[in-house]
Amino acid sequence: MSQAHYDVIIIGAGIAGLGCATKLVESGIPADRIVILEARDRSGGRIHNAADDPMLDIPLSGISPAALEMGAGWIHGHGKQHLLSQLLSESKAGEPVVTDWRRTQFSYQGSGRQLGLLAIGSAMMRVGFSAAIGYARRALTSKHQSKAAASTLFPVASLHRTPEAQMLLYTQAEASYAAPLSDMAVSLLGQNETQGIDAQPHEGMSWFVKKLVNCAPSIRYRARVVSLSHASPDESVQAHVCCADGSALSARLGVVVTVPLGVLKNDMIKFSPPLPPAHLAALKRVAMAKFTKVLVIFPRRFWDSGKHGFIVVRDDSAARNELHSASYLCVWHNVSAIHGAAPDKPNALLGIATSHGALHVDSLTENELEQLVSQRLCAAFGLETLPFKPLAILRSAWNNDPLSGYGAYTYPTLGAQKADFDALATDCPPFYFAGEHTWLKEIGTVHGALQSGQAAALRIIEKVLT
């Protein structure tokens, strides 16, 4: 089969791949000399809106697209200096809607009684989480740092004295990092501190994908890359790329690999020559966190529109026995009300399950999931039964998805070092690396992934110029 020739081949049409492509074009590489190979039949990768699913047949009218994001949902750290906020503002796309986590209502599972004191202290808890991580990091000697798990936070949590406060701290920690506290390296936590304001564009995070796709060069969908190899020195190109359908392409300047960490961990792309030992070792020590979103659509709203979140603090025996119990669909976001959905029209609540809780939620049948949703929401609102049956319950499937690397985003397991992240971000020309897992400073975020793609483009340009 004849080979298609390009200057740059980008693997993956997620935000990193799209960011890389647009930066290359901006820097003067002709658009027809660049191609993006994407295994799915859509762009966006881990940014995906339920409304864009052609098979979806449920009433969504009046629900803002921002409420329907099944992958990334928030700009973390929104503000004038933020890359994503700037993109919105330059395009006059309107101010995003800020989620005020201080307007969270906490309830006990079972009793449904509202935790007034903790509600008042919710702001304190948010600050408390960052402070707790900072405290734990400072308290550890460098000798112990790489070994310390986030469960070191336990003594810190006890500073808050009450079991409810401790459970909240776990909820916050596991909800943020989506990984088991017992397996997270404290020394690297806080590198991705997403402090500041969380906000959602009116059109959802998919707005960024659509914006970049409009400026990006051609994208070949259903093109799953299976191998990459260096060209031989007598060839005029530097690298060859093979896809699962047998098609072959070659790149004159380089190949940018933006596939998720889990795709590389699972050896789904063969590299020839193989990746260096430091890169392979890093792939073992860095893992994909588990995060499942459950979007529940009701025919109308029956809950408080003024609250931005609802957290169920479990005080049952199962919760006391499980370190990670807080992650079993105990955190809910009032997603459509925040975006102004009318109370008598369909309204959505978004539940999140992380870490072990995500795997549990993934394993449930549809009936079991509906029961769990009902149990948690009754606890959140102090109800015996829900007044309406949901019109639909949608569940994300990132943890079973080979193309997202069987997970949501990256976290450092116990034993991981900063050097591992350096190795993941180190190019092996003509192979260049980008993607959220290569951007430790803002790992696991859309803006981190976007910056990683743009930076990879600039490294290629720099190489061409030297």
Ligand SMILES: Cc1cc2nc3c(=O)[nH]c(=O)nc-3n(C[C@H](O)[C@H](O)[C@H](O)COP(=O)(O)OP(=O)(O)OC[C@H]3O[C@@H](n4cnc5c(N)ncnc54)[C@H](O)[C@@H]3O)c2cc1C
């Ligand atoms: C449930 C969830 C919630 C999140 N919430 C937030 C949030 O609120 N805010 C935030 O900032 N971030 C959030 N994130 C993280 C954010 O979505 C990611 O960090 C970011 O989208 C990653 O972009 P990427 O381009 O690195 O990877 P991806 O988006 O995964 O793109 C990689 C692309 O490569 C493709 N691909 C894989 N293998 C191959 C192959 N062999 N050949 C060709 N193509 C291939 C994939 O299909 C995919 O399109 C969340 C993620 C999840 C899953």
